[in-house]
Amino acid sequence: MARRETALQTAHGRLRELIGREFRSGDKLxxxxxxxxxxxxxxxxxxEVLGQLAAEGMVTRTWGIGTFVHDGAERVPVSIGDVTALRDRITASGHRPTLQDAAVSRAKCPADCAKLFGLQPESEVWRVDRLFAVDGVAAAWIRDHLPLRFDGRDLDPSGLVSIDLDMFEFLATATGMPVRRAEIDLAAVLADEEATARLGVAAGHPLITGTQIGYGAGGAPLFHGHITVRTDVLTLRISRGEMAPQSVR
Incomplete structure (x- = not known):
């Protein structure tokens, strides 16, 4: 296994060098x-190396067409090292966040979500579906699930259809318990039909997807969500320090 990883690292470095030496932005490999x-x-x-470079944003791959050197458009760096609204992170980078689409509805709770909240499978929960844009370009699709009630309080997340209210602000007010910790598991994927429709990318476009859970005091689960990010628009950054990495919303 170690020998294979070394071979991959070597091939990765050599291909990056080849691209930098012989190709320009927009060129087909x-x-x-x-x-x-x-x-x-x-x-x-x-x-495998091309898949890694696509996840890094160095190249873009389109099924049936080919692999191209990234066009060099500026990507917006956002940290996933703090429990901070995605809206605020984009603004702090000098760019304009907007909601291209947003909807709040009651829906059946997915199995992993139901287990987290201690609900019966397919119990009804709130679903918050939001499509964030950066400077008018679709960048991140977030779908969150919240319980209908928390600690005896009815939750009404309808205000989340506005860019002026983020998930952390809403939960702190609605539950009386701010999000203290958020955990996210990230994976590199290629755009499927649903992601293509939501983010406006071609099938097979490299994306980062994550499952995120937010916890309040005492480890109480507050939300369960999925985020899908265009890495050619947003760059996710993890800063390591004394605190354990947390997440962006």
Whole structure:
């Protein structure tokens, strides 16, 4: 395993060097077979390295068309090291956040969400679906689930259809308990049909997706959500320090 990881790292570095030396933004790369011959590695290794470079935002891959050097458009860095609204992180980077679409509805709770909240499978919960844009470009699609009631209080998240109210502000007011900790598991994926429709990207476009859970005092779960991010628009940054990494919302 260690030998394979070393080989991948070597191929990764050599391909990055090749792209930087011979190609410019917007150029189409040779196919996997040609790259494998030039790097003297297998096509499977090239495919895996290209997937890594796509997740890093260096290239974009479109199924049936090819792999292209990223066009160099500015990406907005947002930290996932603090429990801070995504809206505020985008603003702090000097860009304009907006909601291109937002909806609040009652829906059946997914199985993992029901387990978190201690509900029966398919119990009714609030679903908050929001599409964030950066300078008018769709950048992050967030779908959260919240219980209908918390500690005897009815929750009404209808205000979250406005950019002026973020999830953390809403929960602090509605439950009397601010989010103290958020955990997020991230994965690199390629855009499926639903993500294509929501984010306006081609099928197979590289994306980052995450499952996020927010907790209040004493570890009480407050929300369960999924976030899908266009890495060609937003750059996710983790800052390590004495505190455990938390998340952005």
């Amino acid at each position: 040779p196919n996997e077979r040609e790259l494998a011959d030039r790097l003297e590695v297998s096509r499977a290794t090239v495919r």
